[in-house]
Amino acid sequence: MTTEIVGGWSSFDYELTSAVKAVFKEALEGFVGVSYVPSAFATQVVAGTNYCFLTTGEVSVPNAPHFPALVYIFKPLNGKAHISEITRIKP
Template structure:
C-alpha cells in the first residue's frame, strides 16, 4: 500500500435484485484489468429506460493491485439491455 493511500475494508458482495444482477454481469462482460464487486444497490432513476446506481469494491489487477470504492451507473434500455454509462472512483 502506498503512503497516503486508503486501505479498503473487507467488504463482501451484496445480493443485487435478480434483474440488476443479470444486467451487472452483462454490462461488465469482457472487461479486463479490473474486478468490480457490487457491495450496495443504491436505487434507480426513470429516464428513457432506467438508470441503476451501484456502489462497488474495485480491484485493479496487475503488479500493484489497488483497491477502490466506485459508484457505477448502469443504464437499462427499453429492451432490457444493460450498459455502463459512468464509473466514478469515490475512495
C-alpha cells in the same frame, strides 16, 4: 426494496436481487483491467432505467489495492445494459 420515482434516484438498496445482478453482469461482460463487486444500488427511471452501483474495485494486477467506486449503468427498455460512467470515490 427500491422505490421508483420517475426522474429521481431511489435510495441505495443493499439487497441485490438476481435481476439487478443480471443487469450488472450484462453491462460488465467483456470489461477488462478492473473487476468490480457491487454491494448496493440505486435506480432512476427514465426511458429505461439508470442504475448506480456502489462497488469495490480492484485493478487486475497482483496485490492491487481495493477502492470504492460508483458504476453507472443504463438499461434501455429494449436492448443491452451498458456502462455509462465509472467514478472512483475519493475520501
